[in-house]
Amino acid sequence: MTRTRGYMNKKLNFCYRAISVLLGNGEESHTLVRHQLIQKLKTHKDSCTRLYEHEVKFEVIYEALVPWLGAYTPMLNWMRFPEMRHLIACAYDRMCIDLMRYGFSKTFFPLRTAPPINPNDGIMCIGWLAKLSHFVQVYLKPGCPIPPTSPEWLFHHATDAETEPDLFVDRMHKFKRLNNIEKESNKEKPKL
DSSP states (O other): OEEEEEOSSSSOOOHHHHHHTTTTTGGGGGHHHHHHHHHHHHHHHHHHHHHSSSSHHHHHHHHHHHHOOOOOOOOSSOOHHHHHHHHHHHHTOEEEEEOOOOTOOOEEEEEESSOOOSSSOOOOEEEGGGGTTTTEEOOOTTTTOOOOOOEEEEEEEGGGGGGGGGGGGHHHHHHHHHHHHHHHHHSSSSOO
16 A cells, blocks of 8 residues: 545545545546446446345435535435445446455455456555544555455356456455454454
């Protein structure tokens, strides 16, 4: 990791802003991110409904994407990052990495497209501190370890996208080894 930048998710659509900046746009383009995600959701409603397993969940995600015009954004309109990671990867045809604590980090590949010529291009990485609703842009160094592929991808990807994770197997194995070292280290620490 080379650098990070944090955003709190209370009033000003900060996860959308983090994504906008990682895409190479300014923070103020966060509304464009919402509209692009809505468009992708509408265009692929059937496959997204299967991914989310219920039409009700699809509708909740859709409603969360609709921009709020009031002074403070209600929780219903906050970025539902855990549910939207595949949508983000598909909308921008980029690998989306969600870094979390305790081994819950996952890598989300686009579901319908073949891997890019240079697989290191276009990796978006967001650090998410769930309890705080805090998002951090993470800029990764080339070749650094990355988390394993999300299980949903295995069940919902198209044939064209099938080889994408193969390009990152070594990096995923490194991540798993580091994660195991951290788990062992945490076991040895005394509980306060």
